[in-house]
Amino acid sequence: MQASVKWLDNQRFVGTSESGHTVVMDGDKTSAASPMEMVMMAAGSCASVDVVSILKKARQQVTGVEVQLSGERADAVPAVFTRMKLHFVVTGFDVSDKHVERAVSLSAEKYCSVSIMLGKSVDISHSFEVHQAEFG
Structure with missing residues (x-):
């Protein structure tokens, strides 16, 4: 299994799964789940x-x-x-x-x-x- 996580801005990141699905995460919890x-x-x-x-x-x-x-x-x-x-x-x-x-x-x-x-x-x-x- 593989995945990647890419920094977007501030504390926001987008994760991409091996199957091609994406999810946004936010360390500040302002725009997405932490x-x-x-x-x-x-x-x-x-x-x-x-x-x-x-x-x-x-x-x-x-x-x-x-x-x-x-x-x-x-x-x-x-x-x-x-x-x-x-x-x-x-x-x-x-x-x-x-x-x-x-x-x-x-x-x-x-x-x-x-x-x-x-x-x-x-x-x-x-x-x-x-x-x-x-x-x-």
């Missing part, structure tokens, strides 16, 4: 891919998945993450708590490369809630 925010969102998106895939394979009628992320960072430099929480909000029709719990657990323990990698030095926790979708 690199550390990107790390947290990467963990959330990686885990969400797993959760959605596992629930679809289990034939759950999922209509929405959101992961709410919170993180704590060290007070000293480098201000690394010390804790991160991923809270999944799953919406659908008759979605089973048991299936969601299993999907979140499999992502956390087996599939999500980003959160498993971060978990080597960050205290990562996972939780979830399930909401019934409304017809209409």
Whole structure:
């Protein structure tokens, strides 16, 4: 895997992935997410891919998945993450708590490369809630 990051101006940079996708990052957080925010969102998106895939394979009628992320960072430099929480909000029709719990657990323990990698030095926790979708 390869990527590049190019300085634009001030504290703004554009990253380009091997697949040709780009993302802007801003160390000042004025015009884009910061690199550390990107790390947290990467963990959330990686885990969400797993959760959605596992629930679809289990034939759950999922209509929405959101992961709410919170993180704590060290007070000293480098201000690394010390804790991160991923809270999944799953919406659908008759979605089973048991299936969601299993999907979140499999992502956390087996599939999500980003959160498993971060978990080597960050205290990562996972939780979830399930909401019934409304017809209409």
